Amino acid sequence: MHVGHPLGYIASDVVARFKRLQGFNVLHPMGFDAFGLPAEQYAIETGQHPAVTTDKNIERYKEQLKNIGFSYDWDREVKTCDPNYYKWTQWIFLKLYDSWFNPKTNKAESIDNLITLYEKGKKNQFGKPWNELTETEQQKELTQHRLAYKDESYINWCEALGTVLANDEVVNGVSERGGHPVERKLMSQWFLRITKYADRLLEGLETVDFSDSLKEMQKNWIGRSEGASVNFKLAEHPDNVVVFTTRPDTIFGVSFMVLAPEHPLVAQITSNEQKTTVADYVNYCKSRSELERKSETKEITGAFTGAYVQHPFTGKNIPIYVAEYVLMGYGTGAIMAVPCGDSRDHAFALKFGISIPNIFEGVDVSEKAYEEKTGKIANSSCDWFSIDGLTVQEAKQKVLEKLEDLEIGTKQINYRMRDAGFSRQRYWGEPFPISYKNEIVVADSLENLPITLPEVKSYKPSGDGKSPLSTIPEWVNMSNGNIRETDTMPGYAGSSWYYLRYMDPQNPDAFCEKQKSDYWQQVDLYIGGAEHAVGHLLYSRMWCKVLHDLGYINFDEPYKKLVNQGMITGPSQIIWRYNGTSDESKHSIWNTMPKIVNDIFNERYFIPFDKMYPIFFSSELIEKHETLRSNSSQLYIPIGNPDENKIVDINELYNYSIEKFEGVYVTEDGIFYKQRWIRNVGTPKFLSTLIENEKLSKSKLNTINPDDIVRSYGADAFRMYEMFLGPIEQSKPWNTKGIDGVSRFIKRFWDYCIDYDGTVLLNNEPANEASLKIINRILNKTKEDIEKYSFNTCVSSFMICLNELQAQKCRNREVFEKFLIMLSPFAPHTAEELWHRTGNTSTIIDAVYPSINEKYLKDSTFNYPISINGKTRTLMLFPNDASENDIKKAVLADTTVQKWIEGKTVKKFIFVKERIVNLVV
């Protein structure tokens, strides 16, 4: 754990404790999403069972959490890898499998409802009555509708590692580990039909309190676009080309069609003359990796098929091309190209010499496409139809209606989001409660759950693309002759519903009793990182909707309010290592880089070395010499204090790790090698480094362990400082020095209440008006600020409050007890201890947030800033009930004001009650 992790936990703990003080019944749990790759990877490396290492890690993490004083209800702890938990993950999966999305009711229903519909005569893909279909055929049909279903899909297959890789294990087209080639391989996989929920996931966003950026990310991910599908009749061929377009208004601007290279029509329609060209091109596309297709976006490639479609309005022949810029996976894999309105089509037209008809009024499209959606349509008519002079919106509508009239197009909505892949060829995940009988899916019955993860000899992948489970014949081959599914579920399975389990963590008979979820309802506050924006958050929203549709819970959004905590960044320290090839860096720095040494020291210098060493450069040299920078790589170092200076002792580096840091150091002062200067100008042995503020991370060696902070400053100072750093959503740098401020505050608070000898310094005298005023105001501000998650300003207010009470010499118990209660969510240990020392016997956790006396929130006077032409010149105190006229008289008579308006006329007197007075002269 590093200091970035607890930020959100502290914020939610403050809210939990505060709500408790206000009398709420607060559910504040913690749990562990413990299945997944890191544990499995570790198991492969060490041979230890992931369950063992996971438990160990959880224990360690809990220890660290407890060290910070969180008020978690540990009785509600959940672990997604616990069979008592994943029993219900499997149960929900079976519910998904046994449900379909009914478009008529717009919700999930039992698959039995669908079967009934088929029995009543609903059409199926085989064109036969339902009861005449074989079981395989029936299942095939139902598979098209189940919310969890099996389908063929491409995975990242790495032959060298003999395993399937997750997307983030593939970097630049090769495996992250070892850099082996990765290919796309078709495999049968489980999917969740989340696309059916696309619209409800979008609509649901309107009902929840998430940040704009997060909502935006989810919207982009779902990628809803409204448009039309249009049939273009092929010339001299019975088939149609079906395209999807968001701009039906540009239909008269179409000058060519493009099919994706994988499009099934390509082979059928290509003319004889073009056969070789197209085949070559398609092969070329196949040979190109995902990476190449992504990175080389400027290169325009394509081939003419020799075939044409007929324009539905003008009847003109339009050529059909194949090009890789059209993707098979989006829309229909075919587009109508409008070069005047789309920059990619424009570039393609220029390259292949295709005409660029202009359909926009008063716009020049010869150089680039006009992609704005404003202006009017022109040149868009035939004998029997015209949209000339219409706006984009009007034209869209009119074309769409006509297409529907002609029965060659319909309104269509397309989504970027795909169904979610739900299979992993891994060990450390939930087993599927699924087996196969003659290739037909058989779901385990609910009573048989959980299907527990069996012991396995090796956690290594099986080598043939299957999970390690496939290597256990006694598990795979069931007693009834069925074959078990050997894939496991992905990380987001368990995390999609854990908030429900917190409400009823021990229940052996239900994932969560309905009464319990009815009582607790949605999660009121969920604080988490933005990295889950489109994965976990979307999936859990979908699961919630399904469980709601099926009647298991009565809300259909899991999280009412979601706050994304910002990253905490920290200074990392970097040195530079020269990337000389082995050839050139033999034995001498002179041989290696004569030019550079010459540049730096203005002389040729030769140093014989007894072996080859890495060469490290001081940062200031890197900044001055471009050749050095481009030939050097950055290396994070673990020593020195980046808070204080940008230099590091070279000897210290040596001592830290001879293996890593023994080498030749080149600085402005000379060359340092084997702990002495070879060429020096007599200055200390320091190397200047580069300091970067970056996300805290092990690899950057800039993490700060909260245990260390707690040890030297205490948990309360640590908690308060994390809150004091700045707004919770913002990313901000950690500076250990800054913690002194809150640490001093806590000490000052203590010392003000308790004397050296332990005597309580508070008295029982009644508090004066001034003290009551400040404490009531801060009580009010703290309440307001916590409610808007502005924790940093709460901490400031506490400091202001103490400063003020000290200045007043206020030591009334009455005032300070209120202060302690207000402070307790932030600094629970200090508050609790002082609470007892000042004579209370119950815990401060059970205290009640003090009621606020409204009369102290308002002053009877206001100190008006008096400005002349908008610039404040003086301040004048007036009672709140003073009339504007009286104030005007007094202001005009004031000597400072007199000085500024002397010889000028006052044109206007602006008076805003309890805000400002402004004179315009």
Add this chain to the structure above:
RNA sequence: ACCCGGGUGGUGGAAUCGGUAGACACGCAGGACUUAAAAUCCUGUGGCUUUGCGGCUGUACGGGUUCAAGUCCCGUCCCGGGUACCA
């Protein structure tokens, strides 16, 4: 390229509806206490200018609206995040 955030002293940040910019801290400087140091306390601290009072200027940059702009509008630049041949 597109879509979201954001840009305020040396640093983290504050500023409710457009109404005293820089609260509260860190750091720094000076002082007190101490044989000394640490700790603690006091004073000062955006920049320029002035002996002082004060004046000018100032919220990335350029415009605009307004009696009044960190805040609203238009344009530009920079930083962070997300997405991407998405038709």
